[in-house]
Amino acid sequence: MMEITGPRTGKTAVVTGGASGIGLATVQRLHQDGHAVVILDRSDQAGDIARDLSTGEAPVYAEIADLSSMDDIGRVTRRMAETYDSVDILVNNAGIHPKRPDGSHVPIDEISLEQWNQVMAVNLTATFLLSQWAMGPMRARGWGRIVNVASRAGRMYMPISGAHYSASKAAVIAFTRTLAGECGPEGVTANTVAPGRIRTPLSDVSGLDSSQNLHEAFAQSVPLRRVGRPEELASTISFLASDDSSFITGAVIDVNGGVFG
Template structure:
């Protein structure tokens, strides 16, 4: 099977559309950014990585001609003032956002609750949950005014069931993302704004792959055996699900969390 991004070509569904994507320099966000640009959209990426750094340069390079429709903004999606400034910069550079993809997130290995400090708890909720709240609040008024919007939030299998390899605060935040998605979808349906989430299972981003390869071979085999499809996802496969929900192909879907986990969890 072709495992390159070329295997996911799907026309130009996003011609004339503008999106904001948080956390687009690496992993799932990067794969989503590249495919969105390949499908003709205009994209503002908001990420903590510097605009003149290696990750931003690689994103522009790999976007090819689509790089002309890419605006990279350095910003912290957990900081209200920076979110507002980044949203204003995106609109000034590319036009109003039709699509918001709240992708930024961060996980870690599990530890007992007594080993978790309040600062760490707050940080994980800010990165994985509050960032989606702040970005959504920044762009939603414009979507309402135009009576069109697509918001896609990144949840996780850790928020849908139990993930043995995620920590308590990450699992809690991702479960809350699903609740946030449902309630916002209910409130905004009358305004023409669809809100959905994607809940990946194990995805071999660079960071996750390094954690996996640090396990002994027996643990590695057990982790893959627990997935009916027998392997982890590629970031491009999660990007495909995100962009389906962001597109007009999903025009009658709202309030849904799409599980993309190789069968690891079936609801």
């Protein structure tokens, strides 16, 4: 792994869970925007994606880590601090949502403490630790963008979402507001995007006959009458990572086709 050196018009972004779904679309969009991107994912596919996307002007790198492991997070943050000149943009996208074997959500009385802790570790604690790691250098430089991916389930009751997932995403929203308040005086913004149903490998798990049936059924409750695309989340994240969003911080941007409340 080589350091990012030389003059670049873009900045350096880290995207967690960047090997698939919303994370991959975000990696592709930030790369298109001219940024160097570090894919932080537990999948070895991150390396192949990085090699396919990387260019001399906007390199893409891969770091493999299990974000449920505090040891792994410590290892990878130390490595990134030593390897890359700076991290200007952090997108905390990685998340898990355990389901029953038939794809339905796990009711509260069936959630084990082990499963609860695992969801909190990946969805919330990793967001906290990576933000804590990134915010200091960002504040010292006087510029930074932290974008955390929550969920509609963190904003309202969702029958298809487990309590552990919903609670973790609500906590991400509250954490981000405090992060924004503490980092704002030094020019660092922190915002949350809260997607509704987006067609991703994670959402293609269904208690109906097929994921297509589930998406079609869900679309009937959406004013735009469809589910979202990962690229639509990525474009919102791109905006929040840019100078165009310089007076937006502590916000929750709902990207859900109009379903809220």
